[in-house]
Ligand SMILES: *[C@@H]1O[C@H](CO)[C@@H](O)[C@H](O)[C@H]1NC(C)=O
Ligand SMILES: *[C@@H]1O[C@H](CO)[C@@H](O)[C@H](O)[C@H]1NC(C)=O
Ligand SMILES: *[C@@H]1O[C@H](CO)[C@@H](O)[C@H](O)[C@H]1NC(C)=O
Ligand SMILES: *[C@@H]1O[C@H](CO)[C@@H](O)[C@H](O)[C@H]1NC(C)=O
Ligand SMILES: *[C@@H]1O[C@H](CO)[C@@H](O)[C@H](O)[C@H]1NC(C)=O
Ligand SMILES: *[C@@H]1O[C@H](CO)[C@@H](O)[C@H](O)[C@H]1NC(C)=O
Ligand SMILES: *[C@@H]1O[C@H](CO)[C@@H](O)[C@H](O)[C@H]1NC(C)=O
């Protein structure tokens with residue numbers, strides 16, 4: 106949202122590019138028929154603005170959603186619905202009536218043309234030509250925005266259909282926001298419905314159960330997916346009704362940066378105080394039935410009243426959020442998580458490295474001179490002094506020198522990162538965890554990777570990376586396992602979180618030119634030992650200038666290549682060998698001693714600094730993390746240049762290793778050129794009878810076949826390559842393409858790698874690693890320090906696995 110102006114500009118473009126396909130598709134839902142011919146992305150028909158609940162207005166304001174009334178005739182589902190009333194995402198940071206996020210006229214009652222109290226609509230995105238037989242798995246996307254902002258159109262869930270190769274149906278759902286969806290208090294409990302916004306979401310999930318088959322969807326294969334408050338909603342649905350929802354409404358949860366603010370009881374003094382403030386701002390203090398009065402108030406005025414209440418809240422906090430209602434939420438979600446009774450089969454959770462930063466604007470925090478103690482106390486108003494001090498101690502670390510940085514870490518850990526861990530733990534061996542770490546890795550940055558057409562383009566626009574990220578989530582949708590690939594990706598075997606708290610780290614590695622790997626790799630060939638730390642490209646280790654034949658000089662000029670003499674010690678294979686003497690590639694076109702291509706002094710014997718008669722070397726390129734068990738297939742690249750020019754370095758055979766995603770080894774080598782290799786050979790061996798290809802140069806080529814063993818692969822040329830080498834000296838190398846079945850076979854092999862910090866094959870930067878909650882989320886450390894029991898900091902919102910372990914914690918909880 107910090108890039109809102111860009112976002113708005115792009116959205117304008119995006120809606121213009123929506124184009125109508127010729128045929129209308131029509132779906133009869135019984136209570137209404139909808140038709141659409143809108144394709145927001147290629148190959149996907151979007152039904153926009155399908156009503157799933159009656160207008161939640163008048164007496165239904167602050168009430169549970171109701172079944173929509175039947176409507177006659179065919180409705181056009183071709184225009185995005187208006188959004189629910191909302192405050193800006195930065196509700197507490199200067200949102201005001203003049204905020205650019207809301208420019209509503211105070212005249213109208215239920216709508217201002219941008220927002221509408223009648224907002225309970227969803228968008229359904231269906232493949233025009235499904236790539237697999239119906240019924241298709243279904244994704245229900247729940248948008249984020251702090252339970253206070255956002256809409257169903259801004260998050261292009263239609264992308265999922267295309268990203269899945271047209272094998273899923275996706276849905277965006279809108280739900281009531283801010284005080285319309287999350288007004289708490291005893292009065293709402295008595296005469297209305299608490300957590301109305303959550304009930305809206307749940308109502309939509311029930312709608313999916315009833316109607317999605319009409320669109321070709323499979324109601325038994327529903328996944329719910331969301332980011333931020335949308336991801337928090339995934340957690341809440343997982344624990345709803347104490348985990349006793351039966352029949353289930355979905356089977357998998359996909360949660361990016363789950364937002365779990367502290368969940369107060371509906372009648373908590375804090376919640377009641379918010380209710381009173383709303384009553385007061387709405388001029389409803391006199392009536393005895395304040396709730397009925399609130400239902401009479403113009404929606405626009407009510408939304409405006411919320412802004413000032415939100416702004417008065419503590420920095421970065423959202424004000425109207427879910428509460429314990431004794432029904433949908435029977436207790437704090439973290440408590441239900443600990444019981445392990447859940448409404449879902451599996452979960453994939455991601456968090457970003459710096460979740461808290463945008464909610465703790467560093468400049469604002471710095472210039473306010475707030476102390477960390479004041480910050481923690483403000484963020485968690487119920488925390489007692491002891492625990493404020495505990496929290497402060499936990500964040501006094503070298504890598505977080507300033508108060509703003511510490512505040513950001515506390516915000517991020519307690520409200521986004523730790524809730525993810527609690528959820529993972531609750532799901533046991535049905536849970537996987539990703540960490541999104543591409544700098545700046547702020548909250549929301551990952552959205553550009555989930556959605557191919559998100560308004561903000563990805564910072565790291567790398568197809569392999571983006572595909573890897575997206576497919577992991579889609580694999581969950583299909584098979585409840587991110588490893589069940591339907592498409593080849595660079596993501597290695599992804600261990601469960603329960604496997605030693607393993608997470609997958611998604612980052613990009615330094616791809617700028619040649620750089621040294623931290624460690625040398627050493628290979629002993631018997632006659633010589635070579636070492637290298639060179640990465641010409643990411644994820645590939647190159648041994649440069651490995652000698653494969655003795656110097657073809659002196660009496661060995663014009664002679665067959667010979668086995669190299671052994672050399673003691675470790676040789677550096679970190680620099681390419683000089684090339685063989687050569688003519689320029691346009692050999693017949695005026696090459697001369699003064700040619701710019703060769704400026705050799707004729708005084709020297711075997712080298713001119715560019716070329717060297719002692720040139721029978723090769724480069725071996727090995728994946729730093731092979732994607733399959735060795736021995737690997739080998740590509741030997743034989744450079745071209747009319748047998749007269751070229752070298753082993755110019756043709757970047759290391760590319761093949763990367764292009765194959767780490768599943769092959771490649772070699773490029775040099776052979777004698779021009780008169781050193783070919784012409785004389787003709788004369789000497791075959792006279793003028795013609796060229797047969799049996800040149801010395803070709804023998805040099807064969808020479809390399811002598812070394813059958815190599816670093817990790819089976820070096821040596823393949824029959825067909827040898828054959829073709831005889832023709833023109835150029836082998837058209839092709840990288841191996843795996844189909845999904847082959848991939849599946851490869852996977853078990855990789856299990857042997859053990860969950861350490863392996864770089865992904867291709868090293869785009871996906872790592873498996875063991876990260877424990879302590880290392881990751883400092884706040885979580887408190888859980889261990891709390892008398893060694895599995896408890897977290899008392900009073901830390903969203904962080905408690907139960908209060909039993911910590912002295913005095915029970916009281917703290919009761920106090921809440
Ligand atoms: C739906 O759109 C079509 C094409 O624009 C139009 O002909 C039709 O009248 C519309 N139907 C309704 C109910 O608005
Ligand atoms: C959805 O939200 C975006 C971002 O706030 C806004 O620009 C857009 O107008 C909204 N769209 C609809 C259809 O409400
Ligand atoms: C997508 O599905 C089609 C079958 O409809 C198949 O031919 C194609 O290979 C698939 N593409 C990918 C990338 O899996
Ligand atoms: C509930 O609504 C009824 C009828 O409007 C009203 O008489 C009663 O006072 C309300 N109860 C509360 C607790 O607001
Ligand atoms: C409440 O009353 C004040 C003063 O009459 C007025 O300015 C304000 O708009 C009213 N608020 C609402 C929500 O009607
Ligand atoms: C919430 O408050 C109500 C009324 O004060 C109380 O009966 C209930 O036990 C509380 N729930 C929890 C989980 O504390
Ligand atoms: C913060 O401290 C600086 C330096 O002492 C002072 O100039 C500034 O006014 C203070 N800001 C606030 C908001 O107190």
Ligand SMILES: *[C@@H]1O[C@H](CO)[C@@H](O)[C@H](O)[C@H]1NC(C)=O
Nearest residue numbers: 458542543544612613614615
């Ligand atoms: C991600 O990579 C960047 C460099 O590209 C590095 O600065 C950052 O620390 C990495 N993040 C993690 C969590 O490893």
Ligand SMILES: *[C@@H]1O[C@H](CO)[C@@H](O)[C@H](O)[C@H]1NC(C)=O
Nearest residue numbers: 561562563564565566567568
């Ligand atoms: C990202 O890369 C793709 C493929 O290389 C390209 O088509 C697209 O325009 C790029 N997007 C941006 C925002 O640079």
Ligand SMILES: *[C@@H]1O[C@H](CO)[C@@H](O)[C@H](O)[C@H]1NC(C)=O
Nearest residue numbers: 600603604605606859860875
């Ligand atoms: C966790 O790590 C330990 C020590 O590395 C290892 O012995 C154990 O097998 C691992 N557990 C699992 C489930 O992989």
Ligand SMILES: *[C@@H]1O[C@H](CO)[C@@H](O)[C@H](O)[C@H]1NC(C)=O
Nearest residue numbers: 636638674675676677678679
């Ligand atoms: C190889 O390179 C390393 C690092 O640059 C250097 O310390 C070592 O002396 C070199 N060894 C040889 C045999 O040149």
Ligand SMILES: *[C@@H]1O[C@H](CO)[C@@H](O)[C@H](O)[C@H]1NC(C)=O
Nearest residue numbers: 681682683684751752754755
């Ligand atoms: C390889 O050939 C290219 C193109 O002629 C030349 O620029 C380069 O210097 C040569 N490199 C080596 C290491 O011989």
